[in-house]
Amino acid sequence: MSALAVRVVLVDDDPLVRTGLRLVLGGAPQVEIVGEAGDGAEGLDVVARTRPDVVLMDIRMPRMDGLAATQQLLARSDPPRVVVLTTFDADEYVVRALASGASGFLLKDTTPSTMVEAIQRVAAGEPMLSPSVTAQLIRRVVHASLPGAEAARARAAAARLATLSEREREVAVAVGQGKSNAEIARDLFMSLATVKAHVSHIFVKMGVSNRVQIAICVHEAGLA
Incomplete structure (x- = not known):
C-alpha cells in the first residue's frame, strides 16, 4: 500500500x-x-x-x-x-x-x-459537496431555526464574519456559494496556495472545522 x-x-x-x-x-x-x-x-x-x-x-x-x-x-x-x-x-x-x-x-x-x-x-x-447540494443543505439548516431566532442567528453570524479581513470575507462568501478552492482562485484572482491559506485562517478565526460551517454562517448573515 x-x-x-x-x-x-x-x-x-x-x-x-x-x-x-x-x-x-x-x-x-x-x-x-x-x-x-x-x-x-x-x-x-x-x-x-x-x-x-x-x-x-x-x-x-x-x-x-x-x-x-x-x-x-x-x-x-x-x-x-x-x-x-x-x-x-x-x-x-x-x-x-x-x-x-x-x-x-x-x-x-x-x-x-x-x-x-x-x-x-x-x-x-x-x-x-456540489454547489446545488450545498445550497439545499444550507437552506435546511438556516430555516430550521425557531420563529424569532433568525435575527439573533444573523447577528451572531455577522459578528463571526467581522473577525475576518476583507479578503478573507470574500473567500468565505465564495465558500458559501459552494465554490472549490480552484474556482475561488480563478474568480478572486489569487493563487491556489493563497486561497488555501485564507481558508485555513478562516477556520481558526471562526472556530469552524469545515467549509459547510463557513457556508452556514455566510447564509445566516445573508451574504450568499
Whole structure:
C-alpha cells in the first residue's frame, strides 16, 4: 500500500455494507482500510487505535448513532475527517452532522470511482459537496431555526464574519456559494496556495472545522 494512501475507517452496523465498501475501496491504491466498526461507540475505539485520515460513518446505528459519534470524534484534539454515509441526500441527520462538523456525505450507492475521489478530496481539505447540494443543505439548516431566532442567528453570524479581513470575507462568501478552492482562485484572482491559506485562517478565526460551517454562517448573515 502506498505511503500516500488515505487511511480510512468504516463504521456501519450492516456487515454486508462494510464488506461491500471494503471490496469497493480495497482495490484502490489511493485508499487503505485500516479498521472497521459496527456502531458509533466501537468506532470511537477503532479510530483512537488506528488514527485514520477519514472515517466513513453510517448515521443510524444501535448503541451510539453516527451523529453522536461524529460529534465526539470532532471534539478530539486531532480529529479525522468524517464523511457521513446515507441512503437519502436530504436526511435530517445528515444536515445535523454537517452542521456539527462532518466534511460531507456520500450516498451508499455512489460509484466506486466517485467514492475514492471524494475520500481523497476530503483528506486534502477540499469541499466534496456540489454547489446545488450545498445550497439545499444550507437552506435546511438556516430555516430550521425557531420563529424569532433568525435575527439573533444573523447577528451572531455577522459578528463571526467581522473577525475576518476583507479578503478573507470574500473567500468565505465564495465558500458559501459552494465554490472549490480552484474556482475561488480563478474568480478572486489569487493563487491556489493563497486561497488555501485564507481558508485555513478562516477556520481558526471562526472556530469552524469545515467549509459547510463557513457556508452556514455566510447564509445566516445573508451574504450568499
